[in-house]
Amino acid sequence: MFGTVVDWRSSVIREGKQITESTDQTVDWAAFADAWRKEYRPSLERVRQGEIPWQNLDELHRESLEELLDRFDVEGLSESEIVHLNRAWHRLDPWPDAIPGLHRLKPHYVIAPLSNGHVRLLTNMAKRAGIPWDLILSAELSGHYKPDEETYLTAVDLLDLEVDNVMMVAAHERDLDASRELGLQTAYVHRPLEWGPEKADSTEKPEKNAYDIVADDFIELAECLDAPPIIR
Structure with missing residues (x-):
């Protein structure tokens, strides 16, 4: 998140x-x-x-x-x-591509945050910003913070899925590496502006084969997962 x-x-x-x-x-x-x-x-x-x-x-x-x-x-x-x-x-604002990309993904996938933020925080954030989650998954539900394996595996268990049917999406390689070690699929989303424009050039994007998907934003992620645009 x-x-x-x-x-x-x-x-x-x-x-x-x-x-x-x-x-x-x-x-x-x-x-x-x-x-x-x-x-x-x-x-x-x-x-x-x-x-x-x-x-x-x-x-x-x-x-x-x-x-x-x-x-x-x-x-x-x-x-x-x-x-x-x-x-x-x-009360954090979403990146401009996040909500349009999530809306493209939502008809085809169950989408949820798996964050170290607690349930109330994530719910308040989604309510304010209009983030279209299907449910809220939080480290709080496992009593462990990422990258403890219990955090990821509790989320998989709550979804009643096998690990290889779940994809962790993150802008942070530490999070993705911990997920991949447990068998989850992984998608990297590049956020060069996370620490401000002054540090954008020093934020390196992984090689394309570093994870299952390496995308510039959530729109490209949706395209990689064959989620077509929503026609209104």
């Missing part, structure tokens, strides 16, 4: 600017968004390694947010504003 279907960086920057637009604070919200995202994997690892008990992404994001507000000298926010900012991850 994060980076594959939705543009987390631009969305968090937008939400941060809205919080401070009526104040005289100057905050580098692009740097703030990047720093917040970089805390994501270490937070998950603490859960995966058993250092802390299971916490959902809102709880992990809030812990990181508290530290970042101090680091970036963001002052004077009320508790309700901090809660609202923490839930910016519920």
Whole structure:
């Protein structure tokens, strides 16, 4: 989801600017968004390694947010504003191709997110953005965060399918590699702008044979899976 279907960086920057637009604070919200995202994997690892008990992404994001507000000298926010900012991850905007591509896939395939985001977060995001999922699959349902194998296999079991009848779609090779090791089919979607335009040129696209499908966006993914355009 994060980076594959939705543009987390631009969305968090937008939400941060809205919080401070009526104040005289100057905050580098692009740097703030990047720093917040970089805390994501270490937070998950603490859960995966058993250092802390299971916490959902809102709880992990809030812990990181508290530290970042101090680091970036963001002052004077009320508790309700901090809660609202923490839930910016519920209000992420999709990439322009994501929803049209998913609508092309939906008549032919069961489509669902398999995200480290919890069920409420993913539901709120889909409701706001109009993402046409058939159901919500979340790491929360297995009690494990990706790339733990239980996350992927729980989703396969809930769908009552064999692993080779399920395709993991992601912009992140770590996710796809873990899926492939378990026997799932894999599709890479290229998102060079995930970390901003300044880093677009350094985001390398895998070779065509690296995964079952390597696509530039969800429209090309639908074409590769022979999902024709919807005629309205």
